[in-house]
C-alpha cells in the first residue's frame with residue numbers, strides 16, 4: 001500500500017549514479033518526470049558514463065562533483081541541489097575488493113552514508129533518504145530464512161561497513177525522526193553489471209568462448225550460492241519505499257539460491273552450449289560436451305579469505321507493504337545479459 005504518490009516533480013539526488021543501480025534509478029525517476037541530479041566522484045569520461053548512455057539518459061541528468069569521503073563536498077552538493085529524495089548508492093561495492101581495501105570501503109560506505117543522513121537531519125526542507133543496505137550484513141547465520149528482524153553477524157569488511165550504515169539509519173530514525181529507509185539487497189544483476197562481479201564475468205566470458213575469442217576462463221568458488229535478481233525489479237521496490245508515509249527496512253530478493261556452477265550452466269544453455277563438470281576442488285573443470293574442450297577452470301586466486309554462505313531470504317514484508325514481487329527469474333535475467341554481451345562485447 002503506497003501512502004504518498006509522487007506525482008509532482010521532485011528533485012532526486014542519486015549518489016553512485018554511474019553504477020548499475022544508480023543508472024536504473026535515474027531512468028526510473030526521469031520516466032516519472034522528476035529532476036535528477038547525479039553525484040559523481042572524479043571526472044565524467046566516456047568509459048564511466050556508458051550505462052547512462054546505453055539507457056539514453058546521459059543528457060537528462062545534472063551532474064555535480066560529489067565525494068562522500070569529503071565532508072564539505074556532500075554539504076555543498078546538498079545545499080546547491082536541495083533534493084527532496086536522496087538515493088545513496090555510492091560505495092566501494094565489491095565484497096572481494098573490501099578485503100584488499102578495508103579502509104576505503106569503510107570510509108565511503110560507512111562514514112559517507114552517515115554524512116548523507118546528517119544532512120537529511122539538518123535539511124531545511126523535508127528530505128527522504130534511501131540507503132542501500134546489503135545481505136552481507138547477515139554474515140554467519142543460523143536461521144533458515146532471513147528477514148529485516150534477523151540477527152546480523154557480518155564477517156567481511158564490506159558487510160561490517162554496510163551494517164554500520166544500516167544501524168545508523170535506524171538510529172537517525174529513532175533519535176531524530178529522519179526519514180531514512182533501507183533496502184537489504186541480495187545480489188542483483190543486469191546487462192549493466194560491472195565485470196568484476198561473478199555474473200557479468202561469466203556471461204562475458206561465455207560469450208567470448210562461444211565466439212571462439214578465448215578457449216577458457218577461470219572462476220573461484222563454484223559452490224558459492226547466491227540469490228540473484230534483476231536490478232530493475234529492485235529499483236521499483238526502492239522507489240516505492242520512499243512513497244510510504246513512514247521509513248522502514250525491507251529485504252529484497254528472489255527467495256531462491258543458485259550456485260555459481262548453476263549460473264554457468266544457465267549461461268551455457270542460453271548460448272546453446274552443453275557443459276559437463278569433472279574433477280573436484282581446484283581440479284574441477286567445465287567441459288564443452290560438443291568439442292570435448294575445457295571452457296571453465298578453477299583458480300584459487302579468485303577465492304576469498306572468507307566467503308560466508310548466503311541465507312535464504314524472507315521477502316514477505318516487501319510483498320505485503322510495498323505490494324512488490326519480482327518480474328524476472330534467473331533464466332530470463334541471464335538471457336538478457338547474454339543478449340547484451342552478444343551485441344556489445346567484441
Ligand code: G4F
Pocket residue numbers: 093094095096133134135136185186187188196197198199201218219220221222224225226260302303304307
Ligand atoms: O558477484 P560477487 O562478487 O558478489 P557478492 O560478493 O555476493 O556481492 C554482491 O552482492 C552483495 C549482496 O549480497 C552486495 F552487497 C555487493 O555489493 C555485491 O553486489 O560474488 C558472488 C559469489 C561469491 O561467493 C564469490 O566468492 O561468487 C563467488 N565467485 C566465484 N568465482 C566469484 C568468482 N566472484 C567473483 N567476483 N569473481 C569470480 O571469479
